[in-house]
Amino acid sequence: MNRDMFTIAICCLLVAPTLAGELPAPIKRSALASSPVPPPPANPTNRVADDPAARQFGQALFFDPNLSSNKEVSCATCHDPALGFADGKPLAEGLKTGSINTPTVLGTAHHRWLFLDGRADTLWSQALGPIESDLEMGGARTDVVRYLAATPKLAEAYAAVFGPLPDVSNQQRFPDGARPGTPQWESMAEQDRASITQAYANLGKAIEAYERQLEPGESNFDRWVASIRSGTRDDAIMTGAAIRGFALFAGDAGCMQCHFGPMLSDLEFHDLGLPPSDPAAAPMPGRGAGFPLLRASEFRADGPWSDAPKSTKARRAASARIGPEHWGSFRTPSLRNVAATAPYMHSGQFARISDVLRFYNTLEGQVRRHHHAEAVLVPLELNASQLLDIEAFLDSLTGDRPPNSLCVPPEGFGIPKP
Ligand code: HEC
Numbered sequence: 565m566n567r568d569m570f571t572i573a574i575c576c577l578l579v580a581p582t583l584a585g586e587l588p589a590p591i592k593r594s595a596l597a598s599s600p601v602p603p604p605p606a607n608p609t610n611r612v613a614d615d616p617a618a619r620q621f622g623q624a625l626f627f628d629p630n631l632s633s634n635k636e637v638s639c640a641t642c643h644d645p646a647l648g649f650a651d652g653k654p655l656a657e658g659l660k661t662g663s664i665n666t667p668t669v670l671g672t673a674h675h676r677w678l679f680l681d682g683r684a685d686t687l688w689s690q691a692l693g694p695i696e697s698d699l700e701m702g703g704a705r706t707d708v709v710r711y712l713a714a715t716p717k718l719a720e721a722y723a724a725v726f727g728p729l730p731d732v733s734n735q736q737r738f739p740d741g742a743r744p745g746t747p748q749w750e751s752m753a754e755q756d757r758a759s760i761t762q763a764y765a766n767l768g769k770a771i772e773a774y775e776r777q778l779e780p781g782e783s784n785f786d787r788w789v790a791s792i793r794s795g796t797r798d799d800a801i802m803t804g805a806a807i808r809g810f811a812l813f814a815g816d817a818g819c820m821q822c823h824f825g826p827m828l829s830d831l832e833f834h835d836l837g838l839p840p841s842d843p844a845a846a847p848m849p850g851r852g853a854g855f856p857l858l859r860a861s862e863f864r865a866d867g868p869w870s871d872a873p874k875s876t877k878a879r880r881a882a883s884a885r886i887g888p889e890h891w892g893s894f895r896t897p898s899l900r901n902v903a904a905t906a907p908y909m910h911s912g913q914f915a916r917i918s919d920v921l922r923f924y925n926t927l928e929g930q931v932r933r934h935h936h937a938e939a940v941l942v943p944l945e946l947n948a949s950q951l952l953d954i955e956a957f958l959d960s961l962t963g964d965r966p967p968n969s970l971c972v973p974p975e976g977f978g979i980p981k982p
């Protein structure tokens with residue numbers, strides 16, 4: 565190596581580790597647009613969304629395994645605070661093993677559509693799904709209301725927020741195991757079904773009030789962006805690799821076509837053509853099935869159990885449309901706290917972030933299920949150190965955990981810690 569080449573090599577080494585000097589304007593703009601996470605948008609369809617008593621009651625429900633048919637599965641079984649409010653497993657395991665990877669609850673109040681196929685349009689209606697799902701908790705709304713009625717602390721907490729529980733003591737009128745689709749449910753009078761469903765919807769609303777407090781938490785990325793905003797950019801908050809990774813993410817790697825804004829998600833649906841985790845299983849329709857389910861849901865934001873069915877927020881489901889290109893698509897996940905919620909993708913296809921990045925880099929194994937599928941992705945062909953840089957950026961999105969008081973069952977309800 566002659567002296568000039570040596571000098572150039574040293575200069576490169578000095579420049580490469582950080583993006584020294586001014587950040588390129590588009591990168592700076594992208595950084596400012598990605599942080600901080602604002603408070604979650606208001607939800608007028610739930611009048612107790614920000615009510616302190618509802619929050620505490622909802623937290624008790626979240627940790628209570630007695631809502632499930634075998635009294636062993638709570639929301640926290642799969643959304644474990646110690647595992648980033650997910651479960652660390654490829655596929656969720658409740659009463660049975662499901663076909664979907666458990667997403668985190670952190671930051672979900674920012675989503676427009678809930679579930680990876682968007683079959684719910686509010687957090688309160690989302691919460692009502694797992695309780696009555698045979699894969700997850702296997703419960704039934706009459707049983708859940710009867711359990712609350714028999715548990716003084718919970719009955720009091722319910723009454724303080726919503727007024728007294730319906731009287732379900734008459735077993736004939738309110739049979740055990742009654743939920744839509746069961747013969748018990750068919751046997752019930754219309755008005756009894758309505759009073760039970762109202763109480764059931766209220767439980768979802770209390771759970772949402774709790775979940776709305778589970779924010780992604782401030783991360784090193786946020787602290788770095790705050791330093792840029794204040795004009796005293798402090799690169800020591802991130803690593804050089806993470807800053808280079810962000811520049812790639814926001815620039816050449818094209819990640820921000822879908823992962824943008826404070827949640828690093830467009831909140832909409834795409835089909836990446838991921839290889840199925842079980843090649844023998846039928847392909848999953850994603851939004852193609854989720855949208856008709858949303859349309860048919862009795863708990864829609866513009867439905868009978870909503871507190872503001874005519875609000876702009878509530879009318880979204882009625883005005884949304886899907887096309888053939890949505891078949892097989894899943895909602896773009898938020899990348900906040902992504903390092904804490906392995907494995908990845910809707911069926912837990914990838915064990916590590918490096919596996920996700922390898923997929924984007926090569927598109928190896930990509931399945932084009934139909935000619936409408938997403939055409940945005942092209943193999944990135946980045947080198948190994950660039951991939952590590954992107955991974956370092958994704959690591960910098962891990963936020964401070966919610967306060968401990970939100971990570972355990974609330975005091976006074978006698979609910980054991982999971
Ligand atoms: C057996 C494990 C399991 C249990 C129990 C469970 N969940 Fe989930 N949760 C999942 C899975 C899997 C998904 C994704 C399902 C899908 O998209 O089809 C999910 C999705 C969610 C979402 C939406 C996340 C998003 O990004 O859209 C929220 C919020 C949530 N669950 C809260 C709850 C609450 C509240 C309870 C209790 C009432 C609960 N979960 C019980 C596994 C579970």
Ligand code: HEC
Nearest residue numbers: 817818819821822834894895896897908909910920924940
């Ligand atoms: C065309 C839109 C699109 C682009 C471009 C895109 N993503 Fe994604 N990303 C998605 C969708 C949709 C999913 C979820 C797919 C699924 O589960 O079916 C996803 C999933 C992920 C996940 C897994 C998250 C989890 O919790 O499971 C990571 C990590 C990720 N993307 C990072 C990136 C990076 C880094 C780039 C750029 C190299 C990128 N994405 C480009 C749409 C996109």
